[in-house]
Amino acid sequence: MDTPARQDRAGLAPGAARAMFRSGLVTPTSGWCDGFAQANLIVVPRDWAFDVLLFAQRNPRPCPVLGVLEAGEVTGPLLGGGDVRTDVPLYTVYRDGEAAGTRTDLLDVWREDLVTFALGCSFTFEAALQEAGIPVAHIEQGVNVPMYRTNVPCAPAGRLSGPLVVSMRPIPASRVADAVRITSRYPAVHGAPVHVGAPGELGIRDLAAPDHGDAVRIPDGHVPVFWACGVTPQAAVLESGAPFALGHAPGHMLVTDLPNWQYQVP
Structure with a gap:
């Protein structure tokens, strides 16, 4: 599948973009779906979820939590009925503190004990920079x-x-x-x-x-x-030798249904 032109991908609705990713399009998501927030993902077994939550609480700049899916859940308000296992362009798998490759979906590695954290992404504010002429x-x-x-x-x-x-x-x-x-x-x-x-x-x-x-x-x-950057918890997973974790491939984000303005303060 060809990547849409810059103007076309900027104007896409999030659900339309996720459908393209679900169909196999692999591309960084900066500049996609203007007006809608994007999110980093870190997915860990339930017995590591408190460690991730505490890590995010202690490091809010790189790890601002937008939402959490409970163990085994694959959808939620962030992705309007989509599937967190298929709706990101590219994922990374981590095993025993090492990157174990990328894949375009997580269906064959998904487990019912997995907890998904969606973290804020700086792609969200890029439209505001561009609107200001930066x-x-x-x-x-x-x-x-x-x-x-x-x-x-x-x-x-x-x-x-x-x-x-x-x-x-x-x-x-x-x-x-x-x-x-x-x-x-x-x-x-x-x-x-x-x-x-x-x-x-x-x-x-x-x-x-x-x-x-x-x-x-x-x-x-x-x-x-x-x-x-929201890749920070993935670096922590590597550094700490976590036995199993999943994440978005850097730059290949979850495009959410939530408008940017929800994350803007006066």
């Missing part, structure tokens, strides 16, 4: 957003510990203050940046070599700006 490089360049593991440790919780993961968007230096102001109004989807400039201070050695996603061209006069 360019979003990975959308304009047609690639996945670059994401980096940092040297900043998250607060541990139970059996989970690991580093903060960040996403990066180069912002014109004259518009950085505007980007901070705009995104700070979306605390449920990571909110304001956690760092501006100087990637070395986060332990990032090379912006051209992201840990997830794709590198973007950084035009002259632009500053790298870093937001907390």
